[in-house]
Amino acid sequence: MSQVVIGMIGAGNMADALIKGLLGRHVLLPDAVWATNRSNRERLAALQARYSIRGTPTKPALLAASNVLILAVKPKDTLQLLAELEGTVRTDQLTISVIAGIPLAVLEAKLPGVPLIRAMPNTSAAVLASATALTAGLHATDEHVRTATRIFDAVGDTVLVPEEVLDVVTGLSGSGPAYVYRLIEAMIHGGTELGLTGDLARRLAVQTLIGAARMLAESREDPGELRRRVTSPGGTTMAALGVLEDRGFALAVRDAISRAAERAREMAREFGGRDGQDAKR
Ligand SMILES: NC(=O)c1ccc[n+]([C@@H]2O[C@H](COP(=O)([O-])OP(=O)(O)OC[C@H]3O[C@@H](n4cnc5c(N)ncnc54)[C@H](OP(=O)(O)O)[C@@H]3O)[C@@H](O)[C@H]2O)c1
Structure with missing residues (x-):
């Protein structure tokens, strides 16, 4: 993954676990990881100091430097984040969302043409033992899926599933x-x-x-x-x-x-997706 530069948007628990796995397993060097958050400067500085990564309080530098973006904000903050990202994410930037319950259709509507992958890790990512399921969006190629798999393999075991079973995966793992x-x-x-x-x-x-x-x-x-x-x-x-x-x-x-699984579908509907799936699929 020597060509990959990751931009973590959201610098909380999940970003921390992923960075720990990626650096600890030597998948990436600290220089190849950028992180930003919304307003908690102390938390961002602590993450930056812990892993010697590049922290930035604003998005433009991170967006310019990264070829893989990881969206790791809470579901409630997603619409605000997508509004900020609209028109700024390039169509050559693999964008991986770990945000629970937000369907690909919602992400694809705001980030048209962008290769998207939805990931459902679990909390054991913190000890590098997550069970993670990935689902690929309309513009994600096999190469994008391989890159995402390598990222999540650094924090556990990774499987690829169609989006229609992601709710059951949420209920199980x-x-x-x-x-x-x-x-x-x-x-x-x-x-x-x-x-x-x-x-x-x-x-x-x-x-x-x-x-x-x-x-x-x-x-x-x-x-x-x-x-x-x-x-x-x-x-x-x-x-x-x-x-x-x-x-x-x-x-x-x-x-x-x-x-x-039913609760995951209810949450997806609250964000305007149809049962967690893209109506086009
Ligand atoms: N934790 C897990 O084990 C786990 C497992 C599966 C899935 N997930 C998913 O992972 C996502 C993140 O969870 P978490 O536990 O890491 O949450 P968290 O610790 O609360 O971190 C959320 C991060 O998002 C940042 N943020 C919010 N709005 C933003 C914006 N507009 N631009 C940039 N950054 C923004 C926050 O910044 P501030 O601190 O500055 O507000 C914070 O750094 C959630 O959607 C969750 O469903 C987590």
């Missing part, structure tokens, strides 16, 4: 870390109610999660198969799983993903 945190909270609570100290319950629960995740990632076995292997007939695990299924565990998770 975008919001997913919170479901896992909720499960771990419940395990810690259960352990402490039954006599463990909080520290011990946390330590055991977190290591159990890490171990199970590594088994899944490294063995590539079906999770059902791994579950069956630790479930001896008549044993403790079988007794526990029986309780979870009686209480509707799998159904609750399925409905949670479905509700999050």
